[in-house]
Amino acid sequence: MNTVGAVDLDLEEVRSILAENKIVNADVLVRDGATQDDFIDAMIGNRVYVPAFIAVNKVDLVDGKTRAEIEEELTERFGEPPIMVSAHSGYRIEDLKDAIFDDLGFMRVYLKPVGGPADMDEPLIIRSPATVEDVCNRLHREFADKFRYAKVWGRSAKHDAQRVGITHQLADGDVLSIVTRR
Template sequence: MGLEEDIRAIEDEIKNTKYNKATSQHIGRLKAKLAKIKDDMVMRAIKSVGGGEGFSVKKSGDGTIVLVGFPSVGKSTLLNKLTGAQSETGSYAFTTLTVVPGLMEYKGAKIQILDIPGLIAGAAMGKGRGKEVIAVVRTADLIVILGDVFNAVHVDVLMRELYDSGIRINKPKPDITIKRTGGGGIRLNRVGAVKLGLEEVRAILGENKIMNADVLIRGSNVTQDDLVDAMQGNRIYIPAFIAINKVDLISDAQRKEVEEHMREKYGVDPIMISAHKGYHIEELQDAIYEHLGFVRIYMKPYGEEADMEEPMIMRKGSTIEDICHRLHRDFVDQFRYAKIWGTSVKHDAAKVGLKHVVEDNDIVTVVTKL
């Protein structure tokens, strides 16, 4: 059998084998074997396809999002609506042959949006210039999965292609450490209510010829798939959401049917838009902003008024140290303290250190030694 037949056979066996204590090792080995075959096919596709002109795009702005969808789903029209970029549009497939960047300014943030060639089934294995397209997607800060109301099933294909190319959407990176050793077999250390057992871990790692390693797993929801991903070591974890285009071309009843399908399939409400008519574009912009996790920080020079016109755009979880790095490379070395006005402190003008986490709309003064 060829590799594609091997993949289908393994997937069928996993699907038809009931998971229990007696079968867990066997299923784990199958999942590890399947991941290795798929990764080998992706690497073979990467080596066999040369680079494409226009597929190397320098990231800019406060965040980068990629529009992912089938050909002719309306990505170029949406890019033009969001950014004013002049991406060629047409009613035929593969209008976009290179990556077209645009810049959306929203709530003080400068957000780079990339219109990429449409993905098709088999893109993860290199079909339809999939190798170059996937490479761009893997560098994104956010993925907008764009479907249309007439082909909602395409979303399923896109999800599978992203998964097969090593992209994990809307899930945190599992806290798993695998450190190869010179002997001693597989030693498993667990923190929390980890359900994976030593024999499962040993079976999965053995499929990749890892016979000696110290394995540390933290967390209660770690699965066999998470361990396989950690073993492969090339997974990317990116937030994403679904938008469905061309809703102006169907009835309200049909629109609700598509929404219910997405809700049942993925447990989320898609954003229903019309790029051509501009329907729900502001809702889409809000979703982009929220999923990127921005916070607006207003800088107040010492002894002066705060600049409330142009916020510094940071990500949730950013610290005073992160702000100092943005201001000047010497600010961390010369740092004395910072003053905060806002929700991240108990009282205004509170003095904080480098590790203090800021929140949206905080006003910050950084005081240095010089």
């Protein structure tokens, strides 16, 4: 067993876990900070971890001291501070929106009809990373089949109105115009 950094596992633990799963001969590399649960998850491969964060609502109903205690307890328990919000008063709602996009991996793609202006008010919200094909599939099931090319304005394009294929990787805030066959 090779380790990189500080590991919470010893050799006998690893051997026992491998033996329980009928693995008798293996090269094992354990990276920094791996726990027994991490090792089992990696070996079996049946767990999927999804990004998450904690948001606490109705913080306008408690006093500042209680709010601080709740925030401290959750930070200590989960290792990350919660987002304290109030839907009623709007307190930190923008922070919650930012966390949804940043932490949960969403991105905005603005759509532009051919020959028309881009709709900058209502973006298409899609999971990141996304390709032009992902956007086509979200819009209509035939768009990907009838796809000719797309034009992109934004961070993923080398220049404005760059002509791209269906596999082009989009970035948050890109403007996309899709051209299909009739």
